[in-house]
Amino acid sequence: xxxxxxxxxxxxxxxxxxxxxxxxxxxxxxxxxxxxxxxxxxxxxxxxxxxxxxxxxxxxxxxxxxxxxxxxxxxxxxxxxxxxxxxxxxxxxxxxxxxxxxxxxxxxxxxxxxxxxxxxxxxxxxxxxxxxxxxxxxxxxxxxxxxxxxxxxxxxxxxxxxxxxxxxxxxxxxxxxxxxxxxxxxxxxxxxxxxxxxxxxxxxxxxxxxxxxxxxxxxxxxxxxxxxxxxxxxxxxxxx
Amino acid sequence: xxxxxxxxxxxxxxxxxxxxxxxxxxxxxxxxxxxxxxxxxxxxxxxxxxxxxxxxxxxxxxxxxxxxxxxxxxxxxxxxxxxxxxxxxxxxxxxxxxxxxxxxxxxxxxxxxxxxxxxxxxxxxxxxxxxxxxxxxxxxxxxxxxxxxxxxxxxxxxxxxxxxxxxxxxxxxxxxxxxxxxxxxxxxxxxxxxxxxxxxxxxxxxxxxxxxxxxxxxxxxxxxxxxxxxxxxxxxxxxxxxxxxxxxxxxxxxxxxxxxxxxxxxxxxxxxxxxxxxxxxxxxxxxxxxxxxxxxxxxxxxxxxxxxxxxxxxxxxxxxxxxxxxxxxxxxxxxxxxxxxxxxxxxxxxxxxxxxxxxxxxxxxxxxxxxxxxxxxxxxxxxxxxxxxxxxxxxxxxxxxxxxxxxxxxxxxxxxxxxxxxxxxxxxxxxxxxxxxxxxxxxxxxxxxxxxxxxxxxxxxxxxxxxxxxxxxxxxxxxxxxxxxxxxxxxxxxxxxxxxxxx
Numbered sequence: 001x002x003x004x005x006x007x008x009x010x011x012x013x014x015x016x017x018x019x020x021x022x023x024x025x026x027x028x029x030x031x032x033x034x035x036x037x038x039x040x041x042x043x044x045x046x047x048x049x050x051x052x053x054x055x056x057x058x059x060x061x062x063x064x065x066x067x068x069x070x071x072x073x074x075x076x077x078x079x080x081x082x083x084x085x086x087x088x089x090x091x092x093x094x095x096x097x098x099x100x101x102x103x104x105x106x107x108x109x110x111x112x113x114x115x116x117x118x119x120x121x122x123x124x125x126x127x128x129x130x131x132x133x134x135x136x137x138x139x140x141x142x143x144x145x146x147x148x149x150x151x152x153x154x155x156x157x158x159x160x161x162x163x164x165x166x167x168x169x170x171x172x173x174x175x176x177x178x179x180x181x182x183x184x185x186x187x188x189x190x191x192x193x194x195x196x197x198x199x200x201x202x203x204x205x206x207x208x209x210x211x212x213x214x215x216x217x218x219x220x221x222x223x224x225x226x227x228x229x230x231x232x233x234x235x236x237x238x239x240x
Numbered sequence: 241x242x243x244x245x246x247x248x249x250x251x252x253x254x255x256x257x258x259x260x261x262x263x264x265x266x267x268x269x270x271x272x273x274x275x276x277x278x279x280x281x282x283x284x285x286x287x288x289x290x291x292x293x294x295x296x297x298x299x300x301x302x303x304x305x306x307x308x309x310x311x312x313x314x315x316x317x318x319x320x321x322x323x324x325x326x327x328x329x330x331x332x333x334x335x336x337x338x339x340x341x342x343x344x345x346x347x348x349x350x351x352x353x354x355x356x357x358x359x360x361x362x363x364x365x366x367x368x369x370x371x372x373x374x375x376x377x378x379x380x381x382x383x384x385x386x387x388x389x390x391x392x393x394x395x396x397x398x399x400x401x402x403x404x405x406x407x408x409x410x411x412x413x414x415x416x417x418x419x420x421x422x423x424x425x426x427x428x429x430x431x432x433x434x435x436x437x438x439x440x441x442x443x444x445x446x447x448x449x450x451x452x453x454x455x456x457x458x459x460x461x462x463x464x465x466x467x468x469x470x471x472x473x474x475x476x477x478x479x480x481x482x483x484x485x486x487x488x489x490x491x492x493x494x495x496x497x498x499x500x501x502x503x504x505x506x507x508x509x510x511x512x513x514x515x516x517x518x519x520x521x522x523x524x525x526x527x528x529x530x531x532x533x534x535x536x537x538x539x540x541x542x543x544x545x546x547x548x549x550x551x552x553x554x555x556x557x558x559x560x561x562x563x564x565x566x567x568x569x570x571x572x573x574x575x576x577x578x579x580x581x582x583x584x585x586x587x588x589x590x591x592x593x594x595x596x597x598x599x600x601x602x603x604x605x606x607x608x609x610x611x612x613x614x615x616x617x618x619x620x621x622x623x624x625x626x627x628x629x630x631x632x633x634x635x636x637x638x639x640x641x642x643x644x645x646x647x648x649x650x651x652x653x654x655x656x657x658x659x660x661x662x663x664x665x666x667x668x669x670x671x672x673x674x675x676x677x678x679x680x681x682x683x684x685x686x687x688x689x690x691x692x693x694x695x696x697x698x699x700x701x702x703x704x705x706x707x708x709x710x711x712x713x714x715x716x717x718x719x720x721x722x723x724x725x726x727x728x729x730x731x732x733x734x735x736x737x738x739x740x741x742x743x
Contacts, residue, residue, distance in 0.1 A: 036328075206440070
């Protein structure tokens with residue numbers, strides 16, 4: 001097994017398994033630790049300039065990446081006309097630069113503000129470095145290896161598809177430039193630290209809020225109803 | 241009719257001396273921790289003033305509570321559902337630490353550990369967050385007793401609409417006036433914090449109406465902090481979770497009054513059960529401004545009404561609770577006597593903590609360097625019974641706090657309190673009750689028996705009169721899943737590991 005086979009054929013499964021299993025364990029055994037760990041209360045102004053570009057820039061780029069993986073054909077069709085290709089690439093690059101500005105602000109804030117340093121852990125820096133690497137390599141690829149949305153569907157999407165169909169073909173990645181490999185590897189690093197850091201808050205995005213009733217009332221004991229089971233019987237059922 | 245029970249507290253402001261014993265009892269019990277130092281689940285404010293956090297009533301700024309839109313629908317002031325999620329990354333309406341204060345302590349170690357020198361060592365103030373020296377510029381009770389100050393009182397939102405003459409009257413230095421306003425979480429029937437929480441971590445317990453944050457489900461989106469118009473949900477900057485007043489439910493469940501009420505030196509606090517109709521929450525909260533207070537008080541049900549009792553039993557409210565509801569001091573003050581009101585009912589959260597408004601002396605004028613009461617000689621004995629508009633604490637101001645600007649309910653309540661006072665003075669000083677006194681009682685809407693009852697409940701209530709706590713029967717609620725005897729030994733707050741900040 002070559003190092004390429006290991007890094008792009010074994011590591012992705014290892015980190016994905018780690019991410020899923022540890023997240024479930026953490027969710028069930030230590031739900032108290034799952035939080036966005038917002039520090040807006042302590043410092044608000046610098047956070048505004050950091051968090052808004054960072055979150056929105058990355059979320060939109062992520063949606064773009066997912067789109068390319070799910071409907072590569074759609075991207076190819078869209079990019080059929082050069083104007084549309086330029087438009088897509090420029091939007092992507094602008095979002096990436098926006099996110100880069102945001103993460104820089106966040107980094108400065110995390111290490112420059114006394115109050116924020118008080119609530120910082122080494123993991124916070126690790127997360128910023130990993131995501132920073134992704135953003136920098138992403139911008140590098142966008143500028144140095146132009147029209148990624150065009151060639152990516154043919155060169156890179158097959159590799160990801162091979163991973164998802166459990167027939168990994170790391171050979172797709174072998175001839176690619178080192179920056180691209182770094183971009184992918186830093187994503188694997190992201191997955192690896194995901195369950196151990198504040199990154200878990202990503203999956204807590206509260207979409208259920210769109211549908212739930214405004215008020216929430218919880219009863220310790222259900223009121224007696226026609227199908228009411230007396231407490232004695234409940235104990236017996238529980239013991240059984 | 242869907243009957244539910246609510247544990248309510250009542251604050252008799254006429255008796256509050258502003259000693260802050262309640263705040264300290266609460267702090268020592270619940271919030272003496274990293275990340276919680278700045279939280280005052282119970283605080284006492286000097287009114288008129290800006291309160292804590294500074295200017296919390298300014299909803300144009302903090303965006304708390306509900307509003308009734310042009311079509312009469314009830315909307316959160318803070319956000320729509322989608323808006324709530326979109327603003328999860330940055331909540332523009334979140335108070336900053338400066339709106340509270342930078343929690344501080346003093347470097348006491350320096351007093352003992354400083355190297356020998358020419359000067360006395362000092363204990364300088366340091367931030368409890370950063371450990372660095374801080375210049376203390378504000379605090380939880382910074383404007384204590386500064387009722388007339390033009391910094392604090394002038395910025396009180398409840399002063400809006402109080403006309404200039406009245407303002408001048410309040411501000412004149414000889415006539416400085418203030419009262420105290422102790423505040424805890426209102427454990428609302430239509431809580432905006434619950435509605436604002438994207439994670440659905442906050443809920444209201446149906447058996448006693450206590451509003452709680454499930455710390456295991458809280459993800460730190462901090463919308464509750466903004467959504468609560470009373471600013472009584474706090475974000476713990478250390479654990480990354482929101483926390484709030486829990487009405488000392490572990491004490492209630494074991495038959496003890498909450499720490500703030502139990503420790504109250506002035507004995508101004510009362511606890512009791514109210515029954516209410518949960519089916520009417522939404523409709524009464526969306527009434528127009530001039531109806532919203534009445535609609536809220538109308539929801540409170542008569543615990544002596546057989547129909548209410550039957551409906552309550554169908555909802556699983558047991559006889560112990562119904563009995564407590566019938567003996568509830570809150571019910572007597574709020575419904576029987578009409579002397580207590582919720583704080584800022586116009587926020588439409590249906591606050592369930594009630595306040596008896598404070599009496600204040602009549603305005604006096606200074607003539608020839610003698611203080612002169614603004615009263616005709618022959619009415620002196622009845623003080624300001626008919627002169628409530630001359631009370632030092634203007635009715636308009638109290639009405640802005642408790643009755644959406646309507647002075648009439650405040651006038652009625654204060655008149656009753658004054659009538660009881662005069663009646664008892666006649667009785668104990670003059671020794672006789674004449675026809676004029678009885679007439680005065682009747683004019684205030686009281687009989688002798690009611691006046692006696694109000695007097696008893698106000699002046700000499702025992703602990704058992706003030707705190708009518710229902711039997712919680714926790715053993716019955718846990719027995720479905722646990723052996724009550726073994727659970728007894730394990731009673732606690734349910735954390736198997738220390739609630740520490742996650743990574």
